[in-house]
Amino acid sequence: MKLWTAFWNILRKDMRTYYLKPPNISWGLIFPLAWTGMFFVRSGSGLESIPVLLPGVVAVSVLFGTTSMLAVAITFEKKNRSFERLLLAPVPLELLMLAKTTGAILFGVANAFVPVIMALFLADLSELAWGAFVPAVFLIAVASTFLGLFIAVAVSEVFEAQTFSNFLRFPMIFLCGLFFPIARLPVFLRPLSYALPLTYGADVLHGAVHGGHSMPFALDFAVLGVFCVGLFAASLANIKRKWIA
């Protein structure tokens, strides 16, 4: 009960001070819109291509939403030392970091549904397999949040966190089969694709939206799950090693 009080209040404070701030909300809306628009213009296609583009736009919204929030919610607080307050609290480190990341995960999931809701008005999504789509969005949000956590723990300045995550995010968008199939990538890049969590999330999203996936859903979910656990564990180990040094 005591731990729950701490967990809930950390989450609530982050939501109030970071996630529900008007600039962040509008960013969460504008970003997916811009991406969608850009791909329409580029592909020169009509509304019938929405299902093909939707997985990419959803995944990118989640990825950017989560990773950029963590740079603030963690790196910034580490920098101005308020994070020490959390480290001094009688809350297990695991729970503490879950509290700090849950906000970003929820923010990521909310971001994902901005393009989905837009697409609902513009295209026929009756074929969409929600049972795979929703858990995939959730797991992508978790995996990219923990990736953001991993980065936030590895650096000490907010701008470093942003640079570092851009360094990872942009290649990831093109390597994960979101906008072009991995099969069309040069052979030497393909192993890299399979080393990225988003590849597996993208595969489920494609499968759920228009049936075109290359791996069984069970495998995709399992690999995503392993990435989530691995990234979280690695971040915790880093926190213990670097912040309680």
Next chain:
Amino acid sequence: MTDAVVVRNLSKAFEDVQAVAGISFTVHRGELFGFLGPNGAGKTTTINLLTGLARPDTGSIRMGGIDCTDRPRAAQHLVGVVPDESNLYPELTGFENLCFCAALYGLPKAERRKRARELLETFALAAASDRKFASYSKGMKRKLTIAAGIIHRPDILFLDEPTTGIDVASARQLRQLVAELHDRGTTIFLTTHYIEEAERLCDRVAFIVSGRIVRIDTVEHLVQPVQEKHAVRISFATTPGDLQDGLSESFPTLGFTFAANDVLRVESDRPVRVGPLIRFLEEHGAEVSEARRMRPSLEDIFVEITGIEADAMRGEKEKKGGGR
């Protein structure tokens, strides 16, 4: 009854600095223990080691009977920490900050709000309770940081230089609050570089210099050797001629040193009778403007033991802290 803090042979190095070099001490339950030392002595590092923000290289730590050596965060429910810099959330109000800190310790909502109001009242911050922390003045920030450190009524409170950088009136008020907490039974570990502060507040004091404890004792014991000495300070209106030899001849039981050209320090093992002394001086052409009995202090002992001039220590700090 277990001791509140038991530290044995604790050390911690950063790259090329030995911040803490094998210190051992015990803080008894309910005690107000002072850690007195100059800049960079290792005071903050010691607090970080004790509160689970840093891992020791060697040594052991027990707090409230819990062995924290391998699990640095094991005793955090017992501990409150007031860091040397305010680290509350700038974008939350004073009230929200306190409620948040209380929630970290699992206090239920009604109690959080009650405690927060109470403390804002105690620290004379009630009028500012709905203002953002970022807009607080330095002294207000300090006070709220202390309130946040005690909101969960910790058994052991760590105060890192609570009065540095705030004005005299606020510093006095804070000292009073610390004394009250102490009276109510909270064990307090206080670091400071103000010798008078340690002397006034602390039951026992450790002198720490370059990561080593050079002396630990009760304030009474520490000042005892100087207490038994009697000192008088004589100031002259004009610089007198050379009197040293004449004085030593006429008053063989007294020790004389010129602290400056126009200040004479007289020391003795017995009370100094100033009458004959002043008469002698005036007869020899000196014009005495003031004769004052010196109260021996912890400062004398600190200077004697550490070789560090207390004024130098304070001066350096004032530049950093912006005065008291």
